[in-house]
Amino acid sequence: MFKTILLFLFVWVTACQSAWAEEREYRFVTLEFPPLEFTGEDGKPTGVAVEVVHRIMAALGLQVSIDVHPWSRSLDRVRKGDADAIFTAYKTPERELFLDYSNVVLIPQVIALYATKESPINFNGDLLALQDKQFGVVSTISYGAVFDQMRNQLRVQRVEDIEQNFKKLMLGRIDVLISNIYVADWKLKKTGFNKHISRLPLEVERLPSFIAFSKARGLTALRDRFDKELLRLKESGEFDAIVAKYDLTVPPDIQ
Known part of the structure; x- marks a missing residue:
């Protein structure tokens, strides 16, 4: 009889924990990175990645x-476990210490250089060939391993947002800027x-x-469920339909 009661209590507690997990509101964080994620005119987060994340969580x-x-700040919140997940994040060894990355690419990203239309700059794929040029970057943003590893060998000027770099480019204060396209x-x-x-x-x-989940929150099971639904979204064409709303062309996934 006693064992039966214990078994009942175990099943009941497990069911309650499962129900709580389904009912609680997860907290995700991101950055101002239009058109992938940004604050809309109504004050609510919107963008390609935001819509994809909402679609997946609703399906789950x-x-x-x-x-x-x-x-x-978003990185700090997931590091401390104050938020459950962060997107869209590049994978780095430092971040992998506190983030459990999705195994399915959320958004494949492309990094390129920009200059004025009158600029004589000809980029041949070798950043070091532009060592004498002034590069405009946005503080705290990673531009991938290729640029980040050469950053210290280049002349770099930092600003808080890309529009400042547009203005500096027009005024001739920088020669070229680097950005996600x-x-x-x-x-x-x-x-x-x-x-x-x-x-x-x-x-x-x-x-x-990727989207990456806070290791402090222990959400590997949610990550796996998220991966499965993200893959389904891409295979069904729903992902492409969301991207098309923002007049974007996203390259094939890059692992």
Whole structure:
């Protein structure tokens, strides 16, 4: 009889824990990185990645709130376990110490250089060939291993947002800026700077970006469920439909 009661209590507690896990609201964080993730005119997070994440969590029957912060703050929150997941994140050895990365690429990213349309700069794929040029970057943003490993050998000027770099480029204070193409192309079109600034033909690097879950929260099981639904979303064409809403072209996944 006693064993039966213990078994009943165990099953009941397990069921309650499972129900709580399904009902609680997960807290995800991201950054201002339009058109992938940004604060909309209504004050709510929106963008390609935000819509994909909401679609997946809804399909899993889970509630989620998404906060948009400066990137350093978002990283700090998942490091401490104050947030459950972060996106869209490049994979680095340092971050892997506190993040449990998805195994499925969320958004494949492309890094490229931009200059004024009158600029004589010709990028041949070798960043060191531009050592005498002034590069504009956004503070705290990683531009992938290729650029980050050469950063100390280049002349780099830091600003807080890409629009400042557009202005510096127009004023001749920098010669070239580096950016994720989704962000730069979106911002150039929105601000009208696309009349004067263009992307250089060769890419610097293509690299995958992911959603990553806080190891402090122990969410490996959720990560695996998220992966499965993300893969289904891509195979079904739903992912491409979301991307098309933002007039983007996303390259094939890069592992």
